[in-house]
Amino acid sequence: xxxxxxxxxxxxxxxxxxxxxxxxxxxxxxxxxxxxxxxxxxxxxxxxxxxxxxxxxxxxxxxxxxxxxxxxxxxxxxxxxxxxxxxxxxxxxxxxxxxxxxxxxxxxxxxxxxxxxx
Amino acid sequence: xxxxxxxxxxxxxxxxxxxxxxxxxxxxxxxxxxxxxxxxxxxxxxxxxxxxxxxxxxxxxxxxxxxxxxxxxxxxxxxxxxxxxxxxxxxxxxxxxxxxxxxxxxxxxxxxxxxxxxxxxxxxxxxxxxxxxxxxxxxxxxxxxxxxxxxxxxxxxxxxxxxxxxxxxxxxxxxxxxxxxxxxxxxxxxxxxxxxxxxxxxxxxxxxxxxxxxxxxxxxxxxxxxxxxxxxxxxxxxxxxxxxxxxxxxxxxxxxxxxxxxxxxxxxxxxxxxxxxxxxxxxxxxxxxxxxxxxxxxxxxxxxxxxxxxxxxxxxxxxxxxxxxxxxxxxxxxxxxxxxxxxxxxxxxxxxxxxxxxxxxxxxxxxxxxxxxxxxxxxxxxxxxxxxxxxxxxxxxxxxxxxxxxxxxxxxxxxxxxxxxxxxxxxxxxxxxxxxxxxxxxxxxxxxxxxxxxxxxxxxxxxxxxxxxxxxxxxxxxxxxxxxxxxxxxxxxxxxxxxxxxxxxxxxxxxxxxxxxxxxxxxxxxxxxxxxxxxxxxxxxxxxxxxxxxxxxxxxxxxxxxxxxxxxxxxxxxxxxxxxxxxxxxxxxxxxxxxxxxxx
Numbered sequence: 001x002x003x004x005x006x007x008x009x010x011x012x013x014x015x016x017x018x019x020x021x022x023x024x025x026x027x028x029x030x031x032x033x034x035x036x037x038x039x040x041x042x043x044x045x046x047x048x049x050x051x052x053x054x055x056x057x058x059x060x061x062x063x064x065x066x067x068x069x070x071x072x073x074x075x076x077x078x079x080x081x082x083x084x085x086x087x088x089x090x091x092x093x094x095x096x097x098x099x100x101x102x103x104x105x106x107x108x109x110x111x112x113x114x115x116x117x118x
Numbered sequence: 119x120x121x122x123x124x125x126x127x128x129x130x131x132x133x134x135x136x137x138x139x140x141x142x143x144x145x146x147x148x149x150x151x152x153x154x155x156x157x158x159x160x161x162x163x164x165x166x167x168x169x170x171x172x173x174x175x176x177x178x179x180x181x182x183x184x185x186x187x188x189x190x191x192x193x194x195x196x197x198x199x200x201x202x203x204x205x206x207x208x209x210x211x212x213x214x215x216x217x218x219x220x221x222x223x224x225x226x227x228x229x230x231x232x233x234x235x236x237x238x239x240x241x242x243x244x245x246x247x248x249x250x251x252x253x254x255x256x257x258x259x260x261x262x263x264x265x266x267x268x269x270x271x272x273x274x275x276x277x278x279x280x281x282x283x284x285x286x287x288x289x290x291x292x293x294x295x296x297x298x299x300x301x302x303x304x305x306x307x308x309x310x311x312x313x314x315x316x317x318x319x320x321x322x323x324x325x326x327x328x329x330x331x332x333x334x335x336x337x338x339x340x341x342x343x344x345x346x347x348x349x350x351x352x353x354x355x356x357x358x359x360x361x362x363x364x365x366x367x368x369x370x371x372x373x374x375x376x377x378x379x380x381x382x383x384x385x386x387x388x389x390x391x392x393x394x395x396x397x398x399x400x401x402x403x404x405x406x407x408x409x410x411x412x413x414x415x416x417x418x419x420x421x422x423x424x425x426x427x428x429x430x431x432x433x434x435x436x437x438x439x440x441x442x443x444x445x446x447x448x449x450x451x452x453x454x455x456x457x458x459x460x461x462x463x464x465x466x467x468x469x470x471x472x473x474x475x476x477x478x479x480x481x482x483x484x485x486x487x488x489x490x491x492x493x494x495x496x497x498x499x500x501x502x503x504x505x506x507x508x509x510x511x512x513x514x515x516x517x518x519x520x521x522x523x524x525x526x527x528x529x530x531x532x533x534x535x536x537x538x539x540x541x542x543x544x545x546x547x548x549x550x551x552x553x554x555x556x557x558x559x560x561x562x563x564x565x566x567x568x569x570x571x572x573x574x575x576x577x578x579x580x581x582x583x584x585x586x587x588x589x590x591x592x593x594x595x596x597x598x599x600x601x602x603x604x605x606x607x608x609x610x611x612x613x614x615x616x617x618x619x620x621x622x623x624x625x626x627x628x629x630x631x632x633x634x635x636x637x638x639x640x641x642x643x644x645x646x647x648x649x650x651x652x653x654x655x656x657x658x659x660x661x662x663x664x665x666x667x668x669x670x671x672x673x674x675x676x677x678x679x680x681x682x683x684x685x686x687x688x689x690x691x692x693x694x695x696x697x698x699x700x701x702x703x704x705x706x707x708x709x710x711x712x713x714x715x716x717x718x
Contacts, residue, residue, distance in 0.1 A: 017616035059653055063641055088634065092626045099622035
């Protein structure tokens with residue numbers, strides 16, 4: 001009986017388990033991805049070269065002061081993109097986790113049924 | 119002849135199988151004297167090992183696998199370095215082909231062919247969409263979960279060989295007990311984490327490997343018998359209990375008969391019985407009420423015989439055992455003892471196979487002469503391609519009556535009636551597979567025996583309700599390393615199969631999309647210029663009303679938020695679908711394993 005109830009409990013826990021997003025991990029991953037993407041896109045245009053180099057990508061300078069399609073700009077853009085990607089991802093994870101917490105709390109009548117975040 | 123208690127209480131244990139010997143060991147540890155009465159000339163019950171000219175033969179396959187720490191510790195204590203860790207390989211032989219067991223998709227597709235696999239897939243989908251409402255029989259239970267076609271291919275013929283009756287007569291309880299209470303966490307742990315090392319020892323995986331004594335499963339029980347003898351606990355062989363004397367709600371003594379017909383009365387204070395429940399009730403003196411007697415008489419058992427063949431070949435097949443589903447032969451399963459332990463054969467250039475036949479005492483197979491059975495086994499072995507007519511050198515037959523309690527439609531009611539009546543005898547404790555008429559594995563039988571020993575010592579628990587749960591046997595404050603590891607892996611598994619919350623994902627993505635678009639647009643508006651943000655304004659193709667004005671930006675941000683919300687919800691649902699499919703595949707695989715794992 002005890003075995004059965006333990007297994008039932010495990011099934012219940014598995015059914016109720018809701019994934020959480022790890023804000024820190026997401027921030028680092030998104031930040032690095034965005035930074036590398038912007039650095040790569042800038043470097044690609046610089047290596048390819050042309051008269052009107054990166055006229056669209058240059059528009060990012062409106063949001064990232066100091067960024068331009070130049071080699072120094074590529075590094076500046078790397079920093080901006082990292083911070084922006086990280087902040088956005090962190091916020092997404094934070095909002096997601098808050099909503100999950102609120103919904104769980106409502107479902108369980110205020111009791112935290114799944115300690116440990118799952 | 120009488121055996122009277124000398125001093126202190128004496129517990130009489132009926133049966134020297136895993137349950138009986140474990141009870142004696144546990145009682146000795148707790149300081150209570152016992153005597154074990156065994157009707158056969160060997161200890162081990164169905165887990166014995168028979169020796170035929172140096173070739174060792176188990177009665178069925180007995181993997182030593184448990185999650186109960188005290189049982190595992192006892193096995194390790196008894197066997198020491200003779201407890202081998204063996205790789206497991208078992209396959210299904212059907213339609214002249216081998217199928218991996220547990221079933222693997224690629225191998226199954228290859229074996230069945232694309233057309234049959236496709237039809238099996240359709241049958242599975244049909245079963246999932248339109249399941250049979252009633253689930254009383256094994257056939258209905260399995261068909262609802264795997265589809266009729268897969269049931270017909272991989273379950274029907276073998277199950278009917280094992281139980282000797284149609285799958286439509288077998289109670290769904292059997293499948294439920296074997297499958298439904300599955301410990302998903304443990305199985306998932308094994309599937310995901312695999313074999314883990316614990317200290318110097320390997321914690322065996324449910325699927326890949328197992329522990330096994332060097333000279334067969336019987337070695338465990340012979341060693342335990344010797345250990346008990348060192349503690350002056352006698353195991354009396356060839357003593358069949360024929361009468362159980364009771365009066366005033368207590369059993370007072372048993373009478374046993376030896377091979378020469380001499381009877382011995384053994385008095386005791388407590389009685390632990392692992393003998394078949396039907397025989398226990400029939401031996402009661404005075405007899406129990408009529409309805410209890412009828413209930414006992416309605417209990418059925420399946421008997422089992424092994425024909426061991428010595429083959430003049432160093433290797434026949436790689437498996438520990440092969441399930442033979444092919445209906446054209448009578449053999450149900452073939453053990454390759456050498457693959458259980460190399461020391462099961464005296465000569466490495468030879469192989470000993472155990473062809474297992476499921477029978478009914480008194481039926482045609484059971485009453486066949488040994489020579490005829492060996493001839494039958496030889497011809498089937500040749501037919502299956504495991505031997506040639508000339509290279510089978512020798513053979514022997516081992517018969518094991520009442521190997522499996524039958525789960526027919528009436529067994530539940532009957533066991534309940536017997537249990538209620540036995541409950542009136544305060545000092546009688548049935549344990550083990552046949553003692554409780556329950557399809558127990560070895561560790562479960564041992565746990566029930568350990569609990570019975572504690573009841574003898576005054577503990578209060580209902581041994582009929584004992585499962586293989588550590589809580590019955592271990593100190594509450596003791597949390598072992600394995601359990602701690604399990605707790606950690608349980609969390610990992612929960613995380614692995616946890617679903618994303620779709621509304622939460624939608625909200626997070628929606629909110630962030632709206633905020634980002636709002637901030638970007640406002641930055642451009644505040645910077646000014648003419649025209650403002652022509653490139654960003656291209657978004658108005660998708661977000662009607664989006665303009666570089668405060669109102670336009672709010673309208674655009676709201677729409678962007680809405681679309682991102684939808685995207686987030688769909689993304690979460692898509693991820694959950696994939697996670698669910700992976701979990702489902704794992705679950706089906708485990709269910710197949712549990713369904714087929716009979717005879718262990």
